[in-house]
Amino acid sequence: MNTPASSPPRPRRGYLPLAPPCLGEDEVNAVVEVLRSGWLTTGPRVVAFERAMAEAIGVTETLALSSCTAALHLSLAVAAIGPGDEVIVPSLTFAATANVVEHLGARPVFADVLDDVLTLDPDDVARRIGPRTRAVIAVDYAGHPAELDALRALCAARGLLFVEDAAHSLGASSGGRSVGTGGHPVAFSFYATKNLTTGEGGLLVADPAFLEKARPLALHGLSRDAYRRYERGGPWSYAVLAPGYKYNMTDMAAALGLVQLKRFARFQERRRQLAALYHAGFAECPWLLRPVTRPGVESAHHLYPVRLVLEALAAERGTILEELQERGIGASVHFLPLHEQPYYRERYGYQPGDLPRTHEAGRRLLSLPFHPGLADEDAEDVVAVVWDVLGRHRR
Ligand SMILES: Cc1ncc(COP(=O)(O)O)c(C=O)c1O
Numbered sequence: 001m002n003t004p005a006s007s008p009p010r011p012r013r014g015y016l017p018l019a020p021p022c023l024g025e026d027e028v029n030a031v032v033e034v035l036r037s038g039w040l041t042t043g044p045r046v047v048a049f050e051r052a053m054a055e056a057i058g059v060t061e062t063l064a065l066s067s068c069t070a071a072l073h074l075s076l077a078v079a080a081i082g083p084g085d086e087v088i089v090p091s092l093t094f095a096a097t098a099n100v101v102e103h104l105g106a107r108p109v110f111a112d113v114l115d116d117v118l119t120l121d122p123d124d125v126a127r128r129i130g131p132r133t134r135a136v137i138a139v140d141y142a143g144h145p146a147e148l149d150a151l152r153a154l155c156a157a158r159g160l161l162f163v164e165d166a167a168h169s170l171g172a173s174s175g176g177r178s179v180g181t182g183g184h185p186v187a188f189s190f191y192a193t194k195n196l197t198t199g200e201g202g203l204l205v206a207d208p209a210f211l212e213k214a215r216p217l218a219l220h221g222l223s224r225d226a227y228r229r230y231e232r233g234g235p236w237s238y239a240v241l242a243p244g245y246k247y248n249m250t251d252m253a254a255a256l257g258l259v260q261l262k263r264f265a266r267f268q269e270r271r272r273q274l275a276a277l278y279h280a281g282f283a284e285c286p287w288l289l290r291p292v293t294r295p296g297v298e299s300a301h302h303l304y305p306v307r308l309v310l311e312a313l314a315a316e317r318g319t320i321l322e323e324l325q326e327r328g329i330g331a332s333v334h335f336l337p338l339h340e341q342p343y344y345r346e347r348y349g350y351q352p353g354d355l356p357r358t359h360e361a362g363r364r365l366l367s368l369p370f371h372p373g374l375a376d377e378d379a380e381d382v383v384a385v386v387w388d389v390l391g392r393h394r395r
Helices: 025-037 042-057 070-078 097-101 120-127 148-158 209-215 226-230 251-281 317-326 342-348 356-364 376-392
Strands: 064-066 086-090 107-111 133-139 161-165 186-190 204-205 304-306 365-368
Touching: 025 251, 042 204, 064 070, 064 251, 070 097, 070 161, 070 186, 070 204, 070 251, 086 097, 086 356, 097 133, 107 120, 107 342, 133 365, 148 317, 148 342, 161 209, 186 342, 204 376, 251 304, 251 376, 304 356, 317 365, 317 376, 342 376
Parallel strands: 086 107, 086 133, 133 161, 161 186
Antiparallel strands: 064 204, 186 204, 304 365
């Protein structure tokens, strides 16, 4: 695609949002059917969704939850992480990854990311392990799996729990192994912008013994079949096994997820096509770096985050992002580093330079509209407008 800065971009047809959900009549009908069924909360659809997800991921069992945040929180709670403990997490992530550590009274310790794929740097993680470290949470940034083998080996050698925040990476694989099949706890998100949505929702995948402990904690610590106690002939009695949480998925959400799962392979194929289209469109662009996929990795292509080459531009990221939005391109930022956010900065005294690669990425990242509903023409418009806006700010 020839899109030099001098060629006037076509007028935009309307605003292109970052990542609207891809929903059709089948999703609408599935949810309406649940509304008419008389059973809204955790029930047969959730059971069916858990089974279907287990089959899709390639594991024996899954636990459907109200969010990925819930799955992350439960993973740490099952391991009894609490006050006095430290958990190593990336700073270049959504707030949830670190917030769940705080929720348990433990301390998140931020580690830097690799410069190319922006996932946790195993060497930096190793440097930050101390006597209080109990766990490491890796994030599969933008759909690219983290260095799972290296991090899992490091955690095993040091007796730490390894948790994967796979909010972005359903359907990804590395070294031929699908995300979710590594045996360690993996947390998926079905938030409205995710590759598969249930509106709000999440899934925990782990070995059966771990899930056995997580399952009651997801529903007030009640004994396993508590939801069945309203069925005719169902067990009327229940036991409270622990002061658990309210993290169960609803049948409405699961019904939506079951339909989305049928469409998932096509969604992913479209994401691959769009990533290739952007990749070609920006191949010659001197003002940005495109996202990198390492050899042997199949990314889930959740986001298309570019990094601005600020040295070649006379404007900051904020100015460029606002201009893109004014021109109808729903650009956004994933993420503002957590160690630079007021709560974490003030509580733990972080300086931006404590995590230099995260800090630099945090100033430069810009996510472009990216979802299976994006037409080729829309993606071509995005490429043209980005070229034009950056070209106007060239140094
Ligand atoms: C990296 C990452 N982790 C966790 C979450 C939390 O997911 P949820 O909204 O399902 O709790 C998100 C959500 O956007 C995320 O991007």
